[in-house]
Amino acid sequence: MADCRERHVGPDIRSSWSRSGTRGGDQARIRTSACSTIKTAIFHGKLFPDAMAEGQIMDWDNIRFFHAVAKAGSFSEASRRLKVSQPTVGRHIRLLEDRLDAELFHRLPSGLVLTDAGRRIFEKAEEMAFSAQGLADRIAGTRSRIEGRITLTSAEGLGQSWLIPILRDLSSHHHGLDIDVTLSNVRLDVAKGEADLALRMGEPHDESLIGRQIGSVPFKLYASRRYLEMFGHPEDILELSGHRTIESGGVIQNVPQARYLREIGARARPALKLDSLLAQKAAAEEGMGLAALPTYVAAASPSLIPVLPEKFRVSVPLWLLTRSELRRSARVGVVRSFLAGAARKGFDGIPGAIAAACSTDAASASPTGTTRL
Secondary structure, eight states: OOOOOOEEEOOOOOOOOOOOOOOHHHHHHHHHHHHHHHHHHHHTTTSOTTTSOTTOOOOHHHHHHHHHHHHHSSHHHHHHHHTSOHHHHHHHHHHHHHHHTSOOEEEETTEEEEOHHHHHHHHHHHHHHHHHHHHHHHHHHTOOSSOEEEEEEEOHHHIIIIIHHHHHHHHHHOTTEEEEEEEOSSOOOTTTTSOSEEEEESOOOOTTEEEEEEEEEEEEEEEEHHHHHHHOOOSSGGGGTTOEEEEEOGGGTTSHHHHHHHHHTTTSEEEEEESOHHHHHHHHHTTOOEEEEEHHHHTTOTTEEEESTTTOOEEEEEEEEEEGGGTTOHHHHHHHHHHHHHHHHOBTTBTTSSOOOOOHHHHHTOOTTOOOO
16 A cells, blocks of 8 residues: 655755746735845845945846756757756846956856856845745645646656646646646756756655655566567576566666666676666667566557566556645645546556555554644
8 A cells, every 4th residue: 555644854955046826916915025135235245245336236037047047958958957048147137247347157168167256146046036936836836726737747757648638637627727847857946946846756755845655556567579589488586597688777766677687687797878768668678678668658668568477567656756845725726636536546546556545544543743735
């Protein structure tokens, strides 16, 4: 039975400019407060006492654009994230550098690198981003209508094979929701506002977030018919000697199923190492070797056959995480409930593919120091 209790979980190191998710007057209030903070920090002598006279006013957007460029490492990537043209980004950076009479970036062939002055500005911009996000979250948490922007992130394989197909039902029931999904094996920083909700496989370690396990994702060993015709169908773990394996690399090299495959396939020959479950699926379909895949990925491929189904069985916990400020947000609550319910139904019409027995009784039995979502 899945552990459905919400708890604070441990640190994920990234940061981003806040995505407030607010509109109209709410956004104006956040912007005014944040602008006051940065004028105090930068223009009242704390960063550039000789460059600016006290009380001089700076355009808030210039700082916002500067922060985005510093995080992205290039004008092109910052323009993509901000959804504006690259010349617009460059213009804001030039205006800020002219106003401060300081170069903020070294323009190198490999990308942009902050100068000493840029690093000093960036530290204050990070503080502002965190403060502005807190204001945005508190405002968002007071809304009762199910409308507005909701940002959601998950790994690519889970997102493409399971999350995206089920979001149609969520959208059809809540037309006011503007759903923004980021699929990436690089984890976004939920605490800093890069996403409102995160679906993550494996035990979380971010103490700044709250969440609960909504299920357990089963992994099995698969191979294509063509591969098995060439190399034979192993009936025992000892028979994996001489077989080829498709291993996990990069950010997923130490996930549970990858470690287990390396353990039992110690005598097998690694044919390929990939940092994407979807790429591993494609390689397995091409007959390149044995791959440890989640059942929801393999279910979509008629050419893949389970290998050692009774002996290779790995379950990875699936967690749904958010910030504590959004606990009472109506739109976040609706999406949370929808995803937990979908997890209980399983993947691709396979009952129990995710066994998420998240009853109220189980959640209420949470230990001291935890809070039920």
